[in-house]
Amino acid sequence: MPKRNINKNQGMLGAVWAYLRIGLGFVFFWAFIDKLFGLGFATCRAADTGTVEVLCEKAWLSGGSPTAGFLQFGTDGVFASFYQGMAGNVFIDWLFMIGMAAIGTALILGIGIKIAAVTGSLMMLMMWSAALLPANNPFMDDHLIYMGVLAGIYLSNDSQRFGLGSWWKQQEIVKKYPILR
Secondary structure, X not given: OXXXXXXXXXXXXXHHHHHHHHHHHHHXXXXXXXXXXXXXXXXXXXXOOOOEOOOOOOOHHHXXXXXXXXXXXXXXXXXXXXXXXXXXXXXXXXXXXXXXXXXXXXXXXXXXXXXXHHHHHHHXXXXXXXXXXXXXXXXXXXXXXXXXXXXXXXXOHHHOOOOOXXXXXXXXXXXXXXXXX
16 A cells, blocks of 8 residues: 655645635635725625726725625525614624724734634624525525634644744743634
8 A cells, every 4th residue: 555645745734724724814804905995896886887986985984884785785584684783883894894804814914813713703604694594505605614714724723834823823922822823
């Protein structure tokens, strides 16, 4: 029976988890940037013409609510009225935007992965439950897949690659409070 090179496979696995961590970090961070400035991907694109008006009235910097559109019109199912009641709430907007920026930054840089994975999973669970049942499947959607990826990132964090995790773990505050790893 041929021997497998376990070290080579571990190295590849670390690279895959690094790619998933950084990639998912950009998903979170891009949502923050698009809602902040209205760059026309989910915010400030005219539905009829497709034209983009950066910093339109829907952009957060122009006074728009980053959560109002989804919470008013994208919610469905069992928890729809609960989430619709949060639409346009300034406190919810701030929590959402801080969460997207912080989770995205942590994943991209490879610092605070434990908190980022847990809070990111909680955010994904809430977004999944806001539209029960999913449109294309009776249960599964991309939010649950992202939760699975976040769990893998959390569990593989000790062997992290392509980030500041090694440096971060040496910081006194992180040594004192390991949840910050």
